[in-house]
Each structure stands twice: as C-alpha cells, then as structure tokens.
Amino acid sequence: MGLEDLDQNLTAPKRLAAMGILAAAKRVEFGYLREQLELTDSDLSKQLKVLLDAGYVTSKRTGKGPTRTSWFTATADGRRALDRHAKALQKLLQPAPPPAVLAT
Amino acid sequence: MENTSNAVDPAADLAMLDRAMSSVDLDQALDFGPWWYAPMISTMVASVTLFSQPGAGDWSFVFAIVAIATGTAVSVHDYRRRKVRLRPGVASFKVLFPMVLGAFVLLAAWGTAVSSIGYDRFVPWYAMAGWALTTGLLLGLRAVLGVKRQTMAKI
Numbered sequence: 001m002g003l004e005d006l007d008q009n010l011t012a013p014k015r016l017a018a019m020g021i022l023a024a025a026k027r028v029e030f031g032y033l034r035e036q037l038e039l040t041d042s043d044l045s046k047q048l049k050v051l052l053d054a055g056y057v058t059s060k061r062t063g064k065g066p067t068r069t070s071w072f073t074a075t076a077d078g079r080r081a082l083d084r085h086a087k088a089l090q091k092l093l094q095p096a097p098p099p100a101v102l103a104t
Numbered sequence: 105m106e107n108t109s110n111a112v113d114p115a116a117d118l119a120m121l122d123r124a125m126s127s128v129d130l131d132q133a134l135d136f137g138p139w140w141y142a143p144m145i146s147t148m149v150a151s152v153t154l155f156s157q158p159g160a161g162d163w164s165f166v167f168a169i170v171a172i173a174t175g176t177a178v179s180v181h182d183y184r185r186r187k188v189r190l191r192p193g194v195a196s197f198k199v200l201f202p203m204v205l206g207a208f209v210l211l212a213a214w215g216t217a218v219s220s221i222g223y224d225r226f227v228p229w230y231a232m233a234g235w236a237l238t239t240g241l242l243l244g245l246r247a248v249l250g251v252k253r254q255t256m257a258k259i
Contacts, residue, residue, distance in 0.1 A: 003112065011112055013120060017259050020124035025132065025188045032187035036127065036259055086121060092114040 005088040007081050009054045014039060014047045019082050022057060022074040030070040048072060056081055124259045131188050134249055210238045 010016045017037055022028055034044050051057040056078030060071045074082075 006112060013117065016117055017120055017124045020121040021128050021259075024125040024128035024191070026191045027189045028128075029187040032131075036124070038258070086118065089112075089114040089118050092112075093118070 002092070005084070005091070007085040007088075009050055009056065010081065010085045012047070012050075014043070015050060016082075016085070018044075018047055019051060019056060019074065019078060022051075022072055023079050023082050027060075027071045027073040030072065033072065051078065054078075054081075120259060123256070127253070127256060127259060128188060130249065130253050130256070132191075134246060134253060206242075210241060 010019055014037060018033055021033060021036055030044070033039075033048075034041065037044065039047070048057060048059070052059060056075055058073050058075055060073070062069050062071065
C-alpha cells in the first residue's frame, strides 16, 4: 500500500477535515463547517463541490429567505472512502520492511 | 487549519482527522437536548425503582409527565438551532448512554442519601429535588465541557 492507495478527493487537507466532520455527524450545517475549518464561503463551497461530485456528500436546503440553511451529509460511499484513506495514511506511517537479502 | 498545503503528510493528516472528529463528538455531547433527555429518562426509571413505596405510583406518573414535558419542550425549542445533528444508531448511543447512566447513578445516590438519614417513605419533593440537582450537575458538567471545547486545538 502506498501513495497510489490514497483517495485523490481527500488528499487536500481542507476536504479531508470536512469529510471527517461530516462522517462524525448525521448532518452538518454549512456555517458550522465554515467556522470549524476557518474557510471563506467560496473556498468551502469549492471543496464541498468536489466531495459532492465524487458522491461522498449530499446536500439539502431548508427554510426560506434569511432562515435558509444548507445541510451536508456524508454518504455511505463517502464514509467508506474516508475509512480507506485513513487506513492508507496509517500504512504510510508504518516503517518499510527491510529489503530482501538476495541469495548468492 | 494547521496543515494547509496539499502535500501528503500522513501523521499531520491523521492528527487533523482525529481533531476534526473529536471536536464534532464534543459538540454533539454539548448539544443541549441530550442533557435534558438524560435526567428525563433517569427520572422515569428512578421514580419507578428507587421510590417504589406505597403511594409512589401516582406521584411517579405525575413526576414522569413533568420530566417528559420539560425535556420535550426544551428539545423542540433547541432542535432548529442545532448545527450538528446526532448520528443515528450506535454512534449516538455512545454519546447518550453515558449521560443517561451518569444521571441515573446520581439520582440513585440522592435516593440512597435520603434513605440513609431516615426518610424511608416516598416523598415526591425529594425526588423532584433529586431531578433538579441531577440536571444542575449535568449543566455544570456541560459548562466544563464547553470550556474544554473552547481550549481545544484548532482543526
């Protein structure tokens, strides 16, 4: 297992953190994600669009006018992808096995 | 966010992921709703088990209705302002169960304390005081958790 096992949609730290937050809850409001990740609206929207396009996240809008709120939920695919990505990261931390000694 | 470059740093990424998930867990625990469910549920159980003296049945019923009504009213009021919704299933159970258990143990402690000083008959106000004290302690604990949340490292 190496760098190729990492999920390219989750290698960006902003998206990884967003996915971590979403995976730890049932659904999360846009404003909460923005506060936690300390991102601007546009930056967060850009990161979430990647996750939405990958099918890792779904969104839903509730309310009207000033009470309009966007909610995001991690999909089962997204949770699995995060799990695989975290395992790949853990593998990368493990020391490489010693090179095999060639028989002479 | 500390690691803002797109270069993969496994240790930093895993630490950040852990911080992100822990902060959401703590925010869910800080959610006001469960702090009312806990004393509510513990009260229902305790009123039936701890104070099952003659005449306790009617008061237990009234007591449970008051607790349920209070918990429900507060939860409905707070529901819309929550920015993070509890995970379903086992994950939310991990958050709620310790609260319910802790509240029940506290209420049992109040019941034992009352019995130990000679009040061996059911007195509704003692039970009500136990519920109020339990809720007060839980809110105190919630305040401590809130301070801890404020001092947590940024994601």
